[in-house]
Structures are given as C-alpha cells and as structure tokens.
Amino acid sequence: MRILLVEDDPQLGDGLCVGLRQAGFAVDWLRDGHAADQALQSESFDFVVLDLGLPRLAGMEVLRNARRRDQAMPILILTARDATGDKVAGLDAGADDYLVKPIDLDELTARIRALTRRSAGRAAPVLTHGDVVVDPAAHRVTLAGEPVELSGREFSLLQLLIENAGRVLSRSQLEQSLYGWHDEPDSNALEVHIHHLRKKLGSELIRTLRGVGYTIPK
Incomplete structure (x- = not known):
C-alpha cells in the first residue's frame, strides 16, 4: 500500500x-x-x-x-x-x-x-483466499495452516491482489501501490515477485492476463 x-x-x-x-x-x-x-x-x-x-x-x-x-x-x-x-x-x-x-x-x-x-468494505482483520490466510497486523501468511516466509514486497503484493480478488490489476496499478518515489525497482521486479509467490503458494493462485495484468480469481 x-x-x-x-x-x-x-x-x-x-x-x-x-x-x-x-x-x-x-x-x-x-x-x-x-x-x-x-x-x-x-x-x-x-x-x-x-x-x-x-x-x-x-x-x-x-x-x-x-x-x-x-x-x-x-x-x-x-x-x-x-x-x-x-x-x-x-x-x-x-x-x-x-x-x-x-x-x-x-x-x-x-x-x-x-x-x-x-x-474496502471488509470487516475481518485477516484476508482469506482458499487455504491462504494473510494477517496484515502480524505480517504473517499461512498456507493450509503452515507459515510461509515472504519478503516485505511479496507480502504487500499478495495482500493487494487478495484484497482485489476477482479484479484484474494492471502492471502500472500494482507498481504504483508497491513503490514510492525513493524506490528504483528493476524492470522485471514485479514479475520476479509474482514468480516467487507462485512458487511458495501454488502456481494457480495468481493468473496472468497477457497485455492486461494480474488477478487472483474469486
């Protein structure tokens, strides 16, 4: 955010x-x-x-x-x-x-x-999508009850995608939420974070719509 x-x-x-x-x-x-x-x-x-x-x-x-x-x-x-x-x-x-x-x-x-x-119209303090649970306050993610270690940027990206489950977010939208003026991400940084999330949480969690963006289906 x-x-x-x-x-x-x-x-x-x-x-x-x-x-x-x-x-x-x-x-x-x-x-x-x-x-x-x-x-x-x-x-x-x-x-x-x-x-x-x-x-x-x-x-x-x-x-x-x-x-x-x-x-x-x-x-x-x-x-x-x-x-x-x-x-x-x-x-x-x-x-x-x-x-x-x-x-x-x-x-x-x-x-x-x-x-x-x-x-966002959400009351629960944690985010849940299938077996994935994101706790923003504790900065903790679990998959089927088991803790998953994520980098700070991976955590922020996952939280953003789950909060917008069902919506397609463009590369520009994601980068604007993830990076401030002081950040100078590599040109492929977003793709690297997506790759790491898929590796840690399952290849089907995040879908790519080529030329459009990324989404976590509802």
Missing part, C-alpha cells in the same frame, strides 16, 4: 517514514501543502497521513481539495491541534480519522489498517 505522508517537521517526518516502511508500506513524504495538493492531482495513493499546520497551503485545504475532486482514499489527520473544534472541523471536512501528536507508531499503523479495511 502506498501512503502519502504530508508533514513539515523533518525529525517527525523522517521517523514516520522509517517506521511505516518497516511496517511494510510504501511511503512518499512531502513537507508542504501545495506540493501535496499537486501530487494528489497527478499520482495515485492508497492512503494519506496529513498534518494541518503546513507551509504554502494549509492541510485543511489539501483535505478539502481532495474531497472536492471526489478522491475517496482514507485521509488521517495527524496534528498537534487537540481542540474539539479542530477535530470536528477536520472530520466534517472529509477526514476519516484524527490523531493528536505525539503519536505512537503502533497505534498509527493499526489505524491505517482499520481505515483501509473499512474503505
């Missing part, structure tokens, strides 16, 4: 980037509201963590602009503003959650997982 982090505090932003990437997310970090607004107009993100007190364009305006464009990805406000009025204004403007600094990284990642489940 690709997250846009909008935070102008360099120390906090750097710490959040490290922690979220260690949790398995692809993270792009911007430090001002105008740059964030431009990025949201030109690129696709699965989730936004948004500060309010930003230079060049206030975080509230970034939020309002995204919702005016009918962008439906979850947006979590992360700010030092703890007044009830600020919380109400943020949620009424279209934020899905509001978290006050200082924050605990485990709580932040749990909220990201919960909001992602809700936006």
Whole structure:
C-alpha cells in the first residue's frame, strides 16, 4: 500500500517514514501543502497521513481539495491541534480519522489498517483466499495452516491482489501501490515477485492476463 505522508517537521517526518516502511508500506513524504495538493492531482495513493499546520497551503485545504475532486482514499489527520473544534472541523471536512501528536507508531499503523479495511468494505482483520490466510497486523501468511516466509514486497503484493480478488490489476496499478518515489525497482521486479509467490503458494493462485495484468480469481 502506498501512503502519502504530508508533514513539515523533518525529525517527525523522517521517523514516520522509517517506521511505516518497516511496517511494510510504501511511503512518499512531502513537507508542504501545495506540493501535496499537486501530487494528489497527478499520482495515485492508497492512503494519506496529513498534518494541518503546513507551509504554502494549509492541510485543511489539501483535505478539502481532495474531497472536492471526489478522491475517496482514507485521509488521517495527524496534528498537534487537540481542540474539539479542530477535530470536528477536520472530520466534517472529509477526514476519516484524527490523531493528536505525539503519536505512537503502533497505534498509527493499526489505524491505517482499520481505515483501509473499512474503505474496502471488509470487516475481518485477516484476508482469506482458499487455504491462504494473510494477517496484515502480524505480517504473517499461512498456507493450509503452515507459515510461509515472504519478503516485505511479496507480502504487500499478495495482500493487494487478495484484497482485489476477482479484479484484474494492471502492471502500472500494482507498481504504483508497491513503490514510492525513493524506490528504483528493476524492470522485471514485479514479475520476479509474482514468480516467487507462485512458487511458495501454488502456481494457480495468481493468473496472468497477457497485455492486461494480474488477478487472483474469486
């Protein structure tokens, strides 16, 4: 899952980037509201963590602009503003959650997982497809009850495909969710990850539609 982090505090932003990437997310970090607004107009993100007190364009305006464009990805406000009025204004403007600094990284990642489940219309905390069970919170995969070791990128790819079971995802869609601006994947990296998943979880799990993309059938 690709997250846009909008935070102008360099120390906090750097710490959040490290922690979220260690949790398995692809993270792009911007430090001002105008740059964030431009990025949201030109690129696709699965989730936004948004500060309010930003230079060049206030975080509230970034939020309002995204919702005016009918962008439906979850947006979590992360700010030092703890007044009830600020919380109400943020949620009424279209934020899905509001978290006050200082924050605990485990709580932040749990909220990201919960909001992602809700936006996908899914209640269960684990993903199941046949004998394959994916637990995003524990970052664990089992096949017929036996643990399967996956790399971070393999895990993210499997989670994305199962969450979209029955849909064909193009190479571009998959790469946008898996890789941030700081990543420089090899041209065949996606195919390598697909190959490893098939080898570990069964050759029939993921289907290739040549010239279209990849899918896990329902």
